[in-house]
Amino acid sequence: MTFLLRSLCTLLGLLAIVGPAAAAEALQWSTLPALPDKHGFAAPFAGVSGDALIVAGGANFPDGYPWDGGKKVFHDRIFVLNAPDGSWQVSATRLPAPVGYGVSVTLPARNSVLCIGGNDATGAHADVFEIVQTGGKVSLRRELPPLPSPATMACGALLGNVVYVAGGENGGTTHRRFLRLDVSAKAPAWEELPWPEGAPGRMLAVAGAREGKFYMFSGCDLGSLHPDRRTYLQDAWAFTPGTKTWKRLADLPHQAAAAPSPALAVGAAHLLVLGGSNRPFVEAQHAARPALDGAGVEHPGFPNAILAYHVLTDTWMTCGEVPRPAPVTTPTVEWRKRTIVPTGEIHPGIRSPQILAGVAKPVGKDFGxxxxxxxxxxxxxxxxxxxxxxxxxxxxxxxxxxxxxxxxxxxxxxxxxxxxxxxxxxxxxxxxxxxxxxxxxxxxxxxxxxxxxxxxxxxxxxxxxxxxxxxxxxxxxxxxxxxxxxxxxxxxxxxxxxxxxxxxxxxxxxxxxxxxxxxxxxxxxxxxxxxxxxxxxxxxxxxxxxxxxxxxxxxxxxxxxxxxxxxxxxAVWQTAQTDAKLFQSLTADLSIxxxxxxxxxxxxxxxxxxxxxxxxxxxxxxxxxxxxxxxxxxxxxxxxxxxxxxxxxxxxxxxxxxxxxxxxxxxxxxxxxxxxxxxxxxxxxxxxxxxxxxxxxxxxxxxxxxxxxxxxxxxxxxxxxxxxxxxxxxxxxxxxxxxxxxxxxxxxxxxxxxxxxxxxxxxxxxxxxxxxxxxxxxxxxxxxxxxxxxxxxxxxxxxxxxxxxxxxxxxxxxxxxxxxxxxxxxxxxxxxxxxxxxxxxxxxxxxxxxxxx
Known part of the structure; x- marks a missing residue:
């Protein structure tokens, strides 16, 4: 009997110290046909209309690297990919003007790609228009109101039929502005919502949408803290539409400014932030090539770690990498059960025509x-x-x-x-x-x-x-x-x-x-x-x-x-008390x-x-x-x-x-x-x-x-x-x-x-x-x-x-x-x-x- 008890205790002890599994890779990556432009673009509009992938506008340096005197050029072309194994078509329809760095959101209910703001060489825009493909033909639609004021490099996402846009920049000033537009309303109009208390204004942030909430991660501020340089932000916020309130979340493990946006909603409760830039990385590159302000052909490419935010436990982890060269300043698009990361900036001043496609990696383990x-x-x-x-x-x-x-x-x-x-x-x-x-x-x-x-x-x-x-x-x-x-x-x-x-x-x-x-x-x-x-x-x-x-x-x-x-x-009890996992939420009202x-x-x-x-x-x-x-x-x-x-x-x-x-x-x-x-x-x-x-x-x-x-x-x-x-x-x-x-x-x-x-x-x-x-x-x-x-x-x-x-x-x-x-x-x-x-x-x-x- 004593031997059996000792054996049982030994077994239970061994069970308690079994080693943990390693963090899983979140996505499996492949590529789609490259854009028919050898340079590619930074910050295009992108989305889905007529079940086709659409990429439009953006900016690049077609005449040479910026450190060699090349000038940034903005574009107005619209590219259409009707099938993942098809070829890109260049539409005869053009954008209203050459533009990039705006917010783009796919509107399934309107079969359109909504394009919001952005800028060209002269400054920020307030324009709002839709790109629509029907019957194989692309057209533009201007039925929705413009932004209350120009903004570029904002972030945005869709919740139901409501588009949310946060932050942005105009004239060297980052915005502390949060807007929404109900595209299903009889007379759609932009509504200004409260900005999170204590949060600095920002541009190049990453938006997210999950379980009826809007999320805002990282970004850069051009405020007075560092007038000679960008302040890279590491904070995270969640907005609840029903109460119009923000909640401060756990900070990111590191800054992820200009990462492809919006963040990817994968699995049951995660949002993925794909790469992005951060202050230590930028300073290291500047120290290595001060004459080029950190740019140049020797630039290693932007950080490519994927950060996963778990909305239930308010925690972060790293779960894999974006294939190098990892793009920044580009949107993400959900298309045919794939997450598309089209083109983008892969080094300062250098774009790529690559089209990355990621699918959620299934959880699987041999039963044995x-x-x-x-x-x-x-x-x-x-x-x-x-x-x-x-x-x-x-x-x-x-x-x-x-x-x-x-x-x-x-x-x-x-x-x-x-x-x-x-x-x-x-x-x-x-x-x-x-x-x-x-x-x-x-x-x-x-x-x-x-x-x-x-x-x-x-x-x-x-x-x-x-x-x-x-x-x-x-x-x-x-x-x-x-x-x-x-x-x-x-x-x-x-x-x-x-x-x-x-x-x-x-x-x-x-x-x-x-x-x-x-x-x-x-x-x-x-x-x-x-x-x-x-x-x-x-x-x-x-x-x-x-x-x-x-x-x-x-x-x-x-x-x-x-x-x-x-x-x-x-420790479990303490976490349950701190995070209100027991009975703290119970009320005495009669709400049904x-x-x-x-x-x-x-x-x-x-x-x-x-x-x-x-x-x-x-x-x-x-x-x-x-x-x-x-x-x-x-x-x-x-x-x-x-x-x-x-x-x-x-x-x-x-x-x-x-x-x-x-x-x-x-x-x-x-x-x-x-x-x-x-x-x-x-x-x-x-x-x-x-x-x-x-x-x-x-x-x-x-x-x-x-x-x-x-x-x-x-x-x-x-x-x-x-x-x-x-x-x-x-x-x-x-x-x-x-x-x-x-x-x-x-x-x-x-x-x-x-x-x-x-x-x-x-x-x-x-x-x-x-x-x-x-x-x-x-x-x-x-x-x-x-x-x-x-x-x-x-x-x-x-x-x-x-x-x-x-x-x-x-x-x-x-x-x-x-x-x-x-x-x-x-x-x-x-x-x-x-x-x-x-x-x-x-x-x-x-x-x-x-x-x-």
């Missing part, structure tokens, strides 16, 4: 044989359980209720695992990682929900000895109510199955080279096999194993994160907007999200009737309640700990991580040794499969009990019904797999938010029906059915109108609408219609 062996052992074990119990699944009572011989603790673990799912395992840590742990207070509503179920709902289910929860609705109301409720449950769980198949597939894709479609098929097919063989007994016993594996994996991850943050648990921080709204919304599945979900209610006695069912619910309270805390803590870990070590973040829901599997493959990583990935599979198998079996139970045996084939032999149940498991499982494949190709940022909206949309009125039957003795079948219909319509109306409502409130809307209108409408019908189950 040992990890696969662990996952295979787990999956094989689940199939074995199904085969083991298949020997006694010879009746629908065994297939649906396990012969009522399930121990209370196994039923409790099964309920817990069913409600947990991969949504909890991955999306709750992602939620607290990206925002905070405030939603944990919503999980505590289980402390109210379970007593309600134990004392008010459970006695009905046990006394009536139901197989399907919806049998109660027929005895209390009528057959139509039963069938409508059962059908809504079935449809919801087909969708839910798709969601929880998709999430572990995402986890696997994030950490290995296996395609998400392959993963979906693997997870879905294994689950279908053991569910169709072993019935509810296989489902419950695999749930029990999966609950243990799942929590073991979560606790292992949490311990590893704590052990790898300098300062351990206390999507980003509400009202603790009242969160608690109420999550109460209804919890009470719906615990009172009206066949997948949960079915567990209540698998135990030998009602007392055993009660004990299973008490176990579920305390497990939910503890384990939810673990998952929210895990997300906060991951935030603290990556804030402490930002170089370990990978800009290629395309979805924040993948942060946990990313950590697993990056930080957990081979073999144990397989165990934690198996835990993610376990979280998914416990929910999937429950959905498959409960949908089969609902269909056979409520439809097939009751309406379609009443009196059908039990063995035939059992065969139908197995067929339904396969059909629903395949449908869930297909929907998961569709979901994998859609843009869904947070599956936890989506799931909470979905459950309210389809299940809220269902919970209202059961509450109506239990708590309102005057309610009758026709009133209840109309109430449920109005509940569905109310939720659908809010959802499809895109009303700004907190997603988890959909369950409350459906539940309350059904209960209130069902109660009122029941009064319109004779009381003898009402029944009491």
């Amino acid at each position: 044989v040992w990890n696969w062996l662990v996952v295979a052992a787990y999956l094989g074990g689940m199939v074995w359980v199904g085969a083991y119990f298949s020997r006694r699944e010879q009746s629908t009572d065994n297939f649906f209720r396990g012969g009522q011989r399930i121990p209370w603790w196994a039923a409790g673990l099964s309920i817990f695992a069913t409600m947990l799912s991969s949504i909890t395992f991955m999306a709750i840590p992602a939620k607290s990682y990206t925002s905070d742990a405030s939603w944990y207070i919503g999980q505590l509503t289980i402390l109210v929900v379970v007593p309600l179920v134990v004392f008010f709902y459970l006695p009905y289910y046990r006394r009536l000895n139901v197989t399907s929860a919806y049998e109660y609705l027929e005895q209390r109301f009528n057959l139509a109510t039963r069938l409508v409720a059962s059908l809504s449950f079935i449809l919801f769980h087909v969708g839910r199955t798709a969601v929880v198949i998709y999430l572990p597939a995402l986890a696997l894709e994030q950490v290995s080279s296996i395609d998400v479609m392959t993963s979906i098929l693997l997870i879905g097919v294994i689950c279908i096999i053991y569910t169709v063989m072993g019935g509810i007994e296989a489902v419950i016993w695999t749930d029990a194993v999966q609950a243990i594996v799942l929590m073991g994996g979560a606790l292992l991850c949490l311990w590893l994160v704590f052990s790898r943050v300098d300062g351990g648990v206390m 907007r999507p980003d509400t921080t009202s603790w009242v709204v969160i608690v109420v919304a999550f109460f209804f999200n919890s009470i719906v599945p615990y009172t009206s979900g066949q997948d949960v209610v079915q567990r209540y009737v698998t135990t030998p006695t009602e007392n055993a069912a009660r004990r299973s619910l008490w176990l579920t309640m305390w497990l939910a309270v503890f384990c939810s805390a673990v998952f929210f803590a895990l997300g906060v700990a991951l935030y603290a870990f990556y804030k402490d070590r930002p170089e370990l973040l990978d800009p290629g991580l395309v979805n924040n829901d993948g942060i946990l599997p990313f950590f697993i493959m990056q930080q957990i040794p081979v073999g144990l990583a397989g165990f934690v990935i198996a835990a993610i599979f376990a979280a998914a499969q416990s929910t999937i198998s429950s959905s498959l079996n409960s949908v089969a139970t609902a269909y056979v009990t409520d439809f097939h045996a009751r309406v379609v084939r009443p009196g059908n032999p039990d063995r035939a019904n059992l065969q139908v149940a197995r067929i339904i498991v396969v059909v629903v499982g395949v449908a869930g797999v297909v929907l998961a494949c569709v979901m994998a190709r859609s843009d869904i940022q947070s599956m936890f938010d989506v799931f909470n909206s979905l459950i309210g949309l389809t299940a809220g009125p269902l919970g209202g029906l059961f509450a109506l039957g239990i708590f309102n003795p005057r309610a009758n079948g026709r009133g209840a059915l109309l109430g449920a219909l109005l509940g569905f319509l109310a939720v659908a109306g809010v959802y499809f109108s895109k009303a700004p409502v907190f997603g988890p409130l959909y369950a409350l809307i459906g539940f309350v609408t059904c209960f209130v209108t069902g109660s009122l409408l029941s009064g319109l019908f004779p009381r003898d219609v009402a029944k009491r189950a």
Whole structure:
């Protein structure tokens, strides 16, 4: 025993000191056809119109180097590239005047490249015009107002349909000016916004746009601090349009003036700044060639390090390099899933016609044989359980209720695992990682929900000895109510199955080279096999194993994160306090907007999200009737309640700990991580040794499969009990019904797999938010029906059915109108609408219609 304890301690110690991964390269670079001008240009306009890449204007020295007396020449030509492998065309249309150093923004809604300001040899411009390509022809459009005053070398970016422009220079003075233009307005006009307090004016800054915020990085000031030279800036700022406020961010690791702008939004939460110039570099070049002011053919080229800013943790890291020679004073353009850096200045006075194209480098790591062996052992074990119990699944009572011989603790673990799912395992840590742990207070509503179920709902289910929860609705109301409720449950769980198949597939894709479609098929097919063989007994016993594996994996991850943050648990706590990652954001208002921080709204919304599945979900209610006695069912619910309270805390803590870990070590973040829901599997493959990583990935599979198998079996139970045996084939032999149940498991499982494949190709940022909206949309009125039957003795079948219909319509109306409502409130809307209108409408019908189950 002593030897085993020492071995375990040694293993845990080794896990805590496993070496970190190196910072990842953010982009993979290639080149497109060079511009048909041997000199290239500095500071052209560039963007996309008519699905073609457009580069226009700019400046160069065509007659010789500036130190040899060459003069800067501004241009008005427009170049068009219709395909990445095509050739450049020079348009017959010209710019209104030769110009460069302006801001250019692609406007997808207007199919144009918006060109703002700039300068020529005589000074700065205030002109604003659009370049438009339609039908292969280029034209200019002058429908938008000019700048309030001339400006050049500003930076700008697009948020929605609003163009933001910051800084700039005119007549040797840098601007402290921030403007925006809503191009979708009926009468667009420039609006002046506040400049960040204490920030110097600047030119040659780098703009950025991400998650509804405008960013401004670095730049140069021509103020009074150094009247004989530029002041290179290292600060960073973020502007929130809704509040019109700026926030000072962490400074850049070094100055990056004149870097291509705007910064690239890559992955789930990074902005990349590509190269740029800085004061130490400029001074070193000046010292090397003072007679040429640092220029000359011996100039090594501008710094090419790529800086990555992580918008969640407010941290910077270096992640690769721009291919040399690295350009400055040029825009960036997103075109056909590539980031284009067209032409630009590569040495002082020297341009290049090169067109760089970068694509985000995917996160990928070989899963490894040992990890696969662990996952295979787990999956094989689940199939074995199904085969083991298949020997006694010879009746629908065994297939649906396990012969009522399930121990209370196994039923409790099964309920817990069913409600947990991969949504909890991955999306709750992602939620607290990206925002905070405030939603944990919503999980505590289980402390109210379970007593309600134990004392008010459970006695009905046990006394009536139901197989399907919806049998109660027929005895209390009528057959139509039963069938409508059962059908809504079935449809919801087909969708839910798709969601929880998709999430572990995402986890696997994030950490290995296996395609998400392959993963979906693997997870879905294994689950279908053991569910169709072993019935509810296989489902419950695999749930029990999966609950243990799942929590073991979560606790292992949490311990590893704590052990790898300098300062351990206390350092995580300090970061959580300093960065408001706990409950600091909670307020006492009653706002129901999507980003509400009202603790009242969160608690109420999550109460209804919890009470719906615990009172009206066949997948949960079915567990209540698998135990030998009602007392055993009660004990299973008490176990579920305390497990939910503890384990939810673990998952929210895990997300906060991951935030603290990556804030402490930002170089370990990978800009290629395309979805924040993948942060946990990313950590697993990056930080957990081979073999144990397989165990934690198996835990993610376990979280998914416990929910999937429950959905498959409960949908089969609902269909056979409520439809097939009751309406379609009443009196059908039990063995035939059992065969139908197995067929339904396969059909629903395949449908869930297909929907998961569709979901994998859609843009869904947070599956936890989506799931909470979905459950309210389809299940809220269902919970209202059961509450109506239990708590309102005057309610009758026709009133209840109309109430449920109005509940569905109310939720659908809010959802499809895109009303700004907190997603988890959909369950409350459906539940309350059904209960209130069902109660009122029941009064319109004779009381003898009402029944009491």
